[in-house]
Amino acid sequence: MNEIASASETASLAAPKVGFVSLGCPKALTDSELILTQLSAEGYQTSKTFEGADLVIVNTCGFIDDAVKESLDTISEALNVNGRVIVTGCLGAKESDSGGNMVREMHPSVLAVTGPHATQEVMDAVHAHLPKPHDPFLDLVPNAFGEAGLKLTPRHYAYLKISEGCNHRCTFCIIPSMRGDLVSRPLGDVLREAQALFESGVKELLVISQDTSAYGVDVRYQMGFHDGRPVKTRTLELVQALSELAEPFSAWVRLHYVYPYPTVDHLIPLMASGRVLPYLDVPFQHSHPDVLKRMQRPASGEKNLERLQLWREQCPQLVVRSTFIAGFPGETESEFSHLLQFLEEAQIDRAGCFAYSAVEGATANALPGMLPLEVRQERRARFMQVAEKISAQKLQSRIGSTMQVLVDSAKALGKQGGVGRTYSDAPEIDGVVHLLSPEKLSKSYRTGDFIKVRILQTQGHDLIGLPI
Secondary structure, eight states, rough: OOHHHHHHHHHHSOEEOOOOEEOHHHHHHHHHHHHHHHHHHOOEESSOOSSOOEEEEEOOOOOSSHHHHHHHHHHHHHHHTTSSSEEEEEEGGGGGSHHHHHHHOOOOOOOOOOSSHHHHHHHHHHHEEEEEEEETTOOOOTTOOSSOOOOSSSSTTTEEEEEESSSOTTTTHHHHHOOSOOEOOOOHHHHHHHHHHHHOOOOOOEOOOGGGGTTTGGTOEEEEEEEEEEESSSSHHHHHHHHHGGGTOOOOOEOSSSOOOOGGGHHHHHHHHTSSSSSEEEEOBOOOHHHHHHHHHHSSSGHHHHHHHHHHHHHHEEEEEEEESSSSSSOHHHHHHHHHHHHHTOOSSEEEEEEEEOOOTOOGGSSOOOOOOOHHHHHHHHHHHHHHOEEEOOOOHHOOOEOOOOEESSTTTTTTTTEEEEETTTTTTTTOOOEOSSSSSSOOTTTOOOOEEEEEEEETTTEEEHHH
16 A cells, blocks of 8 residues: 555656746636646646746736736746746737747747647647646546636636637737637537536636627527527527526626627616626727727727616616726827716726727827827826726715625635625626624625625725625
């Protein structure tokens, strides 16, 4: 027995170790989960540190300048600490000024460079420099994964990527050049993954895409199959199916990056009836028709306010978050004032704003009327003043109400308080509810529990509540 145990321990110690760091958006995070799942299936150890790893994988972001800098700095750090680095992600697909690969030119010693959503290419590079310990199709595979795979998020929530790429050519964006045109995942695969996530204990499923509303456009909304029945590959039918899968688990389904097409109107009744969360992450970007035209935004942007008002009539509890760009090339003071007025009238619950960034490769950079950086930043600051005032008023209206809260963390079973979120708050991008210690000594809660909370007061962008 000792010899067997010793051999097992030796094998475990001898398993090659891969350091891993994931940067960027939730779409990049789901790419990382796919890679990590495959690494685990093939017997590799993984770690969050560079030291002691046989090689390092860096999943990068290549969108705005700050993200590019963070990615390049991380690659440099990994090379300095470890020396054996594979680069993947959006920055890996980015060209330099000379037309070559940016990462290769800046860091010629990296072992390999791939673009985003490239699990097989990454694994091929790993195999070339670190032979796999075993064949997952011949050897035993750990039980820790299945359809859902490994997760980088906490156990109780998960992202579900339904498509890759984007068919739009917004002038401020370079995502299509890095991630390609829209490719919708087969509906059956999406629903099987969702089912596996719910069965593994996930209480909140966050649906993500570059354009969630366009799901299925590339395959002409062809019929897919789940559990032996046909389901159309389209956002409405997908959301209906997800709500049915979530119901037995009393789980939340939250929709992100929903372009404001007229088809979204059909999702609102599902939210009003409680089948999915009454929450929409809508990337409006601007309100003025002329600015939207220069941005080459899809959908009829001039009708967005009308649509919002209709949605709220049908679903009064609806929460809308969005992102905007201030100081877009050619933006006049009048056009910016139009945006502020839209924000006031639309009553956006959570609004983020970027001062226009001249992202390398974006066609908007060639538009006339590039504004000085200080003007762009000043307009962003003015926008956020209005946005924060609206958000604060919205939060004030919650005081005195009793709300369902999903617990993200709990100290001593909640006896020392915790942190959670209402349906209004997506993880990491919105606010939280700071949970007080329960008044009843018998009351307790754990991470991943749904609890009832009486909202007592606000604190900045957050709420303070008492579990009841």
